[in-house]
Amino acid sequence: MFSYYLRLAIKSIRRHMVLSGLMVSAIGIGIGACMTVITVYYMMSGDPIPHKSADLFAVQLNAWEGPGPYDQEDADQIPELLTYIDATNLMESDIPDRSVAMHESGFTLDPANPDINPMLAIALFTTADFFAMFDVPFLYGGAWDDAADEAGASVAVIDFETNEEVFGGEDSVGQTLMLENNEVTVVGVLDRWEPVPRFYSAYNSSFGETNDVFIPLKVNQTWQKQNFGNTMCWGDTPMNSYDDFLNSECIWMEYWVELPTADQQSQFESYLAGYIVEQKKLGRFPIENAIAEIRNVTEWLEYNRVVSADFKVLVGLAIMFLAVCLLNTVALLLAKFSADAPRVGLRRALGASKATIFKQNLVEVGLIGVAGGVLGLALAWLGLQGVKAVNLGSYDQLATLDAKLVVFAIVVSLVAAVAAGLYPTWRICQVAPAAYLKTQ
């Protein structure tokens, strides 16, 4: 019977082209607006590394001694970044399977090929564990080894796009790169890797492209490049040299550990508590609530308010707009079904039960919903192009419809249309057949 209902639905839609068009438009506009916002929200709030997000922890130490609370709006917030001293000290712990300290900096990358213009490269100074810890895929070569970390060797891993631009996508392992006046040898080239959100450095930049170049952390002791991320200092430590900066009470390092078992997590938390006690003995961490916290990936993204409260309100508004569109659809459906009452009366007289009429009309409503969903997807695509254009590239990864979202949009529009159609469909089933048979 489904195919019969479908055929009748198509005929009915054709018969009421204007009303049907209005209904499809109402659903389409509602779905389009809703999907534009939901798509960005979905990408923002997604788990960027689902198979490991519960095992990876960002580490925080509250050594903040600045004037007033660390966060003026929320006194419970503690710093997201560590001092260089603490980051390098914590690296000594053998409790985590892996631990990674990192900070960003920038270079002018000067390709050897004179046909290629110099470009800005955002580098991440980090340790070799970074790649294994965050499951970063390699196209050529691999990460540098621990010896390179220890020695501060001038090696680099470059990302897929940089390799495309500088080496034309060829295997560039063993080639050299000039980062301003510093020469590095490429040991690895990443495959495409675009975690959304950019969780490993969510505090500095939650969205956008991953780093172009990855360099051993210790190298910067020699290069002494300025940190590109946030740097916050307190106290009156003299700052006459880069070494002074490294030994200062300035927070600027991001620090992650991999703790796959509950036992390791508990041990590491105890270790951090002990570390604070030891540092207090050395005259550091003088504040009363000097505490340490670890947060897994999901908690870390939430802590950093990757999805802002404003955006959540926007999602609510988009859903309300869809509800308004659906209310219009209810009114249009009531008008359309009222016009069809004589036909329903006839079908009831010829043996259609109320349940049969209900199913038949629900198929029509569903068909309108699917058509609305398709229109909504097209409008959502346009909306996302607008989001991209307005945000000048920083939302490129967020404003993208994937297969899951396409299916979601169709299912939402189908469910929304059927929900909107339940009352009008029920109403039309109550038609007393005899009332229309004389007047058809």
Added chain:
Amino acid sequence: MLSMQHISKVYRTDLVETHALRDFSLDVGDGEFVAVTGASGSGKTTFLNIAGMLESFTSGTYMLDNEDVSGLNDNDRSKIRNQKIGFIFQSFNLIPDLDLFDNVDVPLRYRGLKAADRKERIQRALETVGLASRMKHVPAQLSGGQQQRVAIARALAGEPRFLLADEPTGNLDSLMARQVLDLLEEINEKGTTIIMVTHDPELARRAHRNVQVLDGQVTDFRPYEARPVAVEDSVPDVSEQIAPGA
């Protein structure tokens, strides 16, 4: 057979109570051709709607094919309507954007018959009314008489026990009305019970029995020719038309 005993039907609003049928009793045997006549507002159509289970009634009992149909739910009523009753309406009630095949197909769809069975029944029904060659035409391409024949084909395709006709020739000219009447007689001769509401004296005369309804009650059961003049006088629209030939 169809048996109604002491049926009443009351339409109620906040202000008014209208008795459409009161103590209405009627038995119709298998294979009968019964004409129901009466003045406008006498309750003929209400009776037909109740007989066709298109309306409920306020009190009384209604046996259809030896089954008490008074307390059936919507699903069962629809099933009986679909399987045992065929309807013919004054205004044909064909669906304009369906071709003849699909129009006749409507009740068969609700019976859940297989495609091949439906096709065979539709062809047979349209052949019976002489319109098999117009299967792919839409109703607007047919004359009024042809449209009524399609409606009859739709009623016949389900092979109903009862055919309920409400003024089947009311919208037709005399020639077409006669053709439809001939067709109904032919159908009745094959065993289908026909109950027909009509103002048409020719139809009333050719029925086996004429039931006269007045103010929601049956007042006479006799064949048309056997009715006394006094009864005919109470139905002016009929008596006036038959007077010259009587």
